[in-house]
Amino acid sequence: MKRILIIKTPQKIGKKVLICGWIVNIRDHGKIKFFDLRDRSGVVQCVGTNFPKLTPQSAVEVVGIVSERPENMVNEKIDAGWVEIQVEKVKVLSLAKELPFDMGKEDLGLTLPTLLDYRTISLRNIKISNIFKVQEAIMEGFRQASKKLGCTEIFTPTISASSTEGGAEVFRVKYYEHNAFLVQSPQLYKQMMVPVFERVYLVSHAYRMEPSVTTRHLSESIQLDCELGFVNFEELLDALEFVGKYTIGFVASKYPQILKEYGVENPRVDGKIPRITMREAQRIILERTGIDHTKEDDLAPEDEREIGKWAQEEYNSDLVTVTHYPTKKRAFYTLPDPTDPKYSLSYDLLFKGVEILSGSQRISNYDDLVDAIRGRGMDPENFKMYLQAFEYGMPPEGGFSFGLERITMLILGLSNIREASLFPRDMERVDFRFSEKRIKKS
Numbered sequence: 001m002k003r004i005l006i007i008k009t010p011q012k013i014g015k016k017v018l019i020c021g022w023i024v025n026i027r028d029h030g031k032i033k034f035f036d037l038r039d040r041s042g043v044v045q046c047v048g049t050n051f052p053k054l055t056p057q058s059a060v061e062v063v064g065i066v067s068e069r070p071e072n073m074v075n076e077k078i079d080a081g082w083v084e085i086q087v088e089k090v091k092v093l094s095l096a097k098e099l100p101f102d103m104g105k106e107d108l109g110l111t112l113p114t115l116l117d118y119r120t121i122s123l124r125n126i127k128i129s130n131i132f133k134v135q136e137a138i139m140e141g142f143r144q145a146s147k148k149l150g151c152t153e154i155f156t157p158t159i160s161a162s163s164t165e166g167g168a169e170v171f172r173v174k175y176y177e178h179n180a181f182l183v184q185s186p187q188l189y190k191q192m193m194v195p196v197f198e199r200v201y202l203v204s205h206a207y208r209m210e211p212s213v214t215t216r217h218l219s220e221s222i223q224l225d226c227e228l229g230f231v232n233f234e235e236l237l238d239a240l241e242f243v244g245k246y247t248i249g250f251v252a253s254k255y256p257q258i259l260k261e262y263g264v265e266n267p268r269v270d271g272k273i274p275r276i277t278m279r280e281a282q283r284i285i286l287e288r289t290g291i292d293h294t295k296e297d298d299l300a301p302e303d304e305r306e307i308g309k310w311a312q313e314e315y316n317s318d319l320v321t322v323t324h325y326p327t328k329k330r331a332f333y334t335l336p337d338p339t340d341p342k343y344s345l346s347y348d349l350l351f352k353g354v355e356i357l358s359g360s361q362r363i364s365n366y367d368d369l370v371d372a373i374r375g376r377g378m379d380p381e382n383f384k385m386y387l388q389a390f391e392y393g394m395p396p397e398g399g400f401s402f403g404l405e406r407i408t409m410l411i412l413g414l415s416n417i418r419e420a421s422l423f424p425r426d427m428e429r430v431d432f433r434f435s436e437k438r439i440k441k442s
């Protein structure tokens, strides 16, 4: 007999079917026993009287007759909720050992460390795995939008000869008898590809030795980048806002039921996105709250939150673009504003008051770029491959990068970015917490 997917069972009423999946939970009502079975397409209730030894999360094969459930027993929450399987035979493919917590609940209600310590099983909870369905949709939306912009998808290395974003937050790796770095972003490679394809996009892992534990930083994250040639600042702003709106809008229209499950409203991304400079943002914050951050050279997280609220109230927009950050606060490749070089042609996109993207118009002139590298106390020798591209016809260009986990977290209103990463890395954890590494033998 050929296996069918659970989602197809309602089309087979009265017929015998073979389905496979994992047992979600088991209910024993005396003689009659029930279990819910999950496969990649959905969940269905199975009912019978004579089962072998079964445990939650065991992988099984079930043969049974599909029957309609009485009207008052229909489970509206699941697609196959109006049928059940009258089980004839259960074959256990892999019996799960006793679980460390109850996996039968819709909401596991566990603390974050426990969720992460038992990641391989907590991810099997449907509400939790839905976070990664949303993440997949973000990718799909981003890919579609980037293609609409005319970008070619590229794949770039994560081992690099030079560090890109500056600062101490770079992981060094021993590379044979040499030193190398894990990329803090795919920045240099995407720029080198502009004279090849003019417009590129990519998905890359990025590594940062974040010195503190926050709810929005990971040591390894995924960046969604674009880089475009022959563009000016305004065109870059248009491009990033297009990709941001399209991507978030795509997710909201693909998975409204997951957003509902997480209790979040549809993101407000359809209208005009307000654009303000960082200094204007600080003035708005001063007017609204009386808090004077106008001398600060960056927006603090609470400033971003306030500007996010301002954009929602004044423009009915969850997105706001902030431009012209101080040149010294941005990476070396950022182009200073020719009319006021203390500030740069840079931008961040905030979503619900949190930065999800940054980028800039780049320095595309070779000599200026060498000066900028030296100006940051770095050696142009270490950027040889990168600089080569600028000696041979680099047009005016720029780009941007979204943080995949950040967007996921904000779309679903998660309180910690770790929930939006399958296997989050931070200073305290790689798979397990360093403080309690334990390999148990079963």
Ligand code: AMO
Residues within 6 Å of the ligand: 165, 184, 185, 186, 187, 208, 210, 216, 217, 218, 219, 220, 221, 223, 225, 355, 356, 357, 358, 359, 360, 399, 400, 401, 402, 403, 404, 405, 406, 417
């Ligand atoms: P930036 O450093 O701002 O810019 O990173 C781009 C976006 O990536 C996300 N992000 C992170 N997410 C989780 N944990 C982290 N530690 C982390 N660091 C960054 C954020 C951020 O907006 N090369 C430039 C981009 C460019 O100019 O094109 C860059 O990396 O959402």
